[in-house]
Amino acid sequence: MNFSQHLPALIVVVPLLFAFVMPLLARWRKQWCVPVTLGAIIFSFAAALQMAFQVMSTGPFSYYMGDWPPPWGIELGIDYLAAFAALTINGVGLLIIWFGSKDLLHELKPEVLGWYYTLYLLLMASMVGIVITNDIFNMFVFLEICAIASCGIISIKESRDCIEAAFKYLVLSVLGSGAFLLAVALLYMVTGHLNFTFMAEALPEAMVLYPNNLLVAMGLLVVGLGVKAALFPLHVWLPDAHSSAPSPSSAVLSALVIKVYAVAMIRLLYLVFPRELLGIAPVMEMILWMSTLAIIIGSMFAIVQDDIKKMLAYSSIAQIGYVFLGVGLMSESALVGGILHIFNHATMKSMLFLAAGAFIYGTGARKLSELKGIGHTMPIPTIAFCIGAFSMVGIPITSGFISKWYLALGALDVGRPFFTAVILISSLLNGIYYLPIVVNAFFSKPEEAVPAPKQLPREMLVPLALLSFGVILFGVYPSLILGIVYRAAQLLLGL
């Protein structure tokens, strides 16, 4: 048994372990908190990278916790989707907390800083857990950890808004978990298994015997995960939660947390539920229409916002719509586009939130009207914001264009040009609310003289620069990541 064999377990266990070490460190060795957190996430990132290479070279593999083979033990299944998602989570999560190591100093009280790292590591561990587990009850456990940790990183700011938003998020997310648990129970009732693979084998037979059980389970799963993933019209908690939280929290929530639930839903719908059931019940069609509404209405709500973080939060609602659009269309290109958008949106939305965080850090300005002329005083965050905005609109050479390209072609592949038009119209809507910010930042003058902004530390500039570089790089060379996305989509569709 060599070390690398245990990576699937370690990628979850290491951040989990360090999460609990963090309060101690915060008490005795405060300055160690940041390096240890970064170290733990770097380890996970390296592990995810190694797993991705392994998956690409030898195909999907699984890991039995404690050497108990399923159906008795918990199985971690590393397939293309899991490796891809783990890589995204750790890569983007690393840059966010790197940025946060300085940004949080001014947003949080010093005595809770150590707890923030605990919560963050818990969140990372649970997100990775959700995407790599092959066991539905284990997934539920991680979902709960994830929900609690994400509420924690919102409410840690201790402002009235944050606590209100976090409470609301907590209640709704618990409702979602409840629905999920009920679905798990229903599925276990008819199949007698909790492992995805065994469940998938047992379900075709169960479908004939207990169709209603399955349908109710599916409805509960879609709605339960939909609440957590903020699929329209279940998004109601998102704008408050994502806009009031500290900027690194907003970034990680918008960029990663909601995507993880989407990955969970993809896995359940494509790999667990029998294909015939999806043929009988129009669940994909419903996801499609919900996502279409999300894309259009999310953008329309974003247009009328004047708080930059709130606007970004509404934009996330629209963007998660793209992911689900890819899921619902059920064609290879569209699924590639949807899965790729998980990564692309993670990079660009985290960059936008971090840039907004940098503006708030530098000038304290949250209103869009206060950002006039900021391009001259804070050039690097503004350029990063500008690249992110272009990527959101889907200008070629940015990564946003690539995912839209695949989604649009996927819609045409299944003969539904309407959804291609939806994608393009939403690009225009994105332009309507993103471009004025860029224009104002560079070409308008502030109405009154503003004091020079605080200088950004290097720890905040480098992640922004890296993320903007990534957006361009993956826009020009999407093949760097398309390989694994393609295989993931093919595996999911059974091609």
Next chain:
Amino acid sequence: MIFTSFLPVAAILVPWLGALAVFLAGYLSEKLRNLLAVLVALATCGIVLSLYPYVQAGTAVYRFADLMSFGLYFRVDFLSFVFAALFSLSWLFATIYATVYMKKEHAQNRFYLFLLLTFAHCLGVVLAGDLFSLFLFFELMTFSSYVLVIHRQTPGAIRAGNIAIYMGVAGGLALLMGIFIIFAGVGSLDLVPMLERILAAGINPLLVIPLFMVGFGIKMGMAPLHIWMPRAYEEGPSPINAISSAAMLKAGAYGMIRIMGMVFTPANPSVMPAGAEVIKHIGLAVIWFGIFTMVMGAALAILQHNAKRILAYSSVSQMGYILMCIGVAAFLGFEKGAIGFSGAMYHIINHSVFKAALFMVVGAVYLITLDVDISRVRGMMKKLPFLAIVFLISYVAIAGVPGGSGYASKAIMHRAIVYAYKYGGEFTSLWVAEKFYVLASAMTVVYFAKLFAGMFLGKMRKEHVSLNFRVSPLIKAILFLYSATILAVGFFPNFVLNRIVIPAGAGFSFDAYGFKALKEINFFLWYDLQEPLLVFALAAVMYLVLDHKRIFDWKAPEWLSIEYSFFLPTARFFFRTCCNFGTAFDTAINRTYLQSGKIATEMCKYITVFDSSVNKVYESSGGAARRLAEQAEKFDGVINEAYEKSGGVARKIADGAEQFDGVINEAYEKSGGVARMIADGAEQFDGVINEAYEKSGQMARQLADKTAELDSSLGEVYEQSGEHSRSLWERMRGSQSDWNIKNLNFDSLLIALTLGLFLIILLYYTRFN
């Protein structure tokens, strides 16, 4: 012959990297930056021109397979080369011009950076080998030219820029939609004739071509999508006007030619695929769009006072000519379409030259007067004779006077529209179109006469007399070159036609005979001279009438403009919808909240009523218990009596027994004593039981009292909790003023509703399918 050559890529990379170098050089020294900018433009020009040997023999291609997941593809044929050469020469002159013009402007580093970036992207559009690469550069051009348009950053410029960029993005998306449809159907985006494959894939050209027309039409100023142009031209610096007119509008025209003249034409023209006749109708529509654009642009130009606006509308009008010819090419198709293509190409070249010259003349005047409104800037002829002469030469060209370059292209275009009527089948409307064409040409003459008369003739204003009327020699040199070109082309029209225009038609599916016939045209014969004569006669009449009636000074009401009557209301409607939708959503939530609050209050009331009734029940039950206890007491008493009675009976029995004892006293003395003892014991027992009964009665009474107390305290608690929950509801209901989406109940309700809906739909489908 297909050559793999890096030159097309170099032609884009050099200005791209050069732009960055120029930007950095700007921090060192202004002179160095200007020199470097000109050198970069010159080098790019050299690279583009060095492609000539390749395109003469075939095409130069270069492919990056991996980029952007689709691959970038460059393919330069003669048509691309002509456009690229035209662009790079225009850019070279505009850059030199800018070094003089921009001297006093702010943010010059940025200006040169984006000037050269736009150059690269604009070249990319014409050097691109497939629609994907073309779209990529088209989009980049929109964004980089935006910075040039708003260079002054005045509110007017920002507004002009906003319109330009939103229309640009919308056009880009329309283009992308068309590209998606073609790619999904055909699987290829190459710029080759492929109408057969498009039709075989079941794509309706009637749906796709309009998308391309919108995309390219916005860029080329096709009415009614031209509204961004006049504003952008008015606000942009003159060198930008010159390259916009000479190159960026032409990039739109290039796209139109590629789509209408190439992609949507059959690869094998001898066998027309089924359904191809729809192209002919689209061609007819394009002709009419062109006619509409040219007439409307000319009419609006007549009404303007700002020299830049006149020239902007003039550009719109001239692009209408080009659009009409592209329409003719599509309309006539393989047999006679060559004439339309040649007319469009020829006019594109000519218009690039003379319109750039005109904008530069106006810019030179602006540098001196800082104003180009012809109601104020007048009588410049005496002080600026050189500019006046250049203007006149360009005027000759644009009016189509023999000897100017525009004459030949207008002659071909006139032939094109006549041919369309003659050979296109029974379309009477084209006869009318030809009349409109003549009318538009006459209007061109009129508005340029107005511009010339306004700016150069008349009496100079006092405040202008004392100005320094020095024109930079660099500007003079450029303008001289432009005038010389105009005259040279004017006198030798067949050279350009045979060497540039006709070779550019290679690769298009037009009949070679059409081109051959064109080659032999002698423009200076009666057939072609008729039209300008008619135009001038008409123009003279028109000018006199308009001048007499003072229509030149007429200000059109706002509702007449397309922007005010259509685009602005649309935008306003959209934003209002967004806002209304948002507030409606919020209001709906709040209403639900209020309603649920009300219902909750009602429910609380019911609960308190229920409480009090429960209380009553308890109270009455307490009474009942008391009564029960009393009864029990009574019962006790009865039993007591019964026991006492039974005691009495026992005593009587005992007495009887005593009497009996007296009778048999002696014999039973001992037994009598025993019997007495038993009687005593019984009596004692009775007393004990009596006491016990009495005690239990008291206990029951106490219990009843206790329950009564408990009841009342419970009642109080209920009432208090009712009040508490009522106030909680009142608090949670919130006030009408804070419109927010913060309602947990509502959210949970929403989740429940969605879940319910989901399940109902799912069950419905499984039950009934």
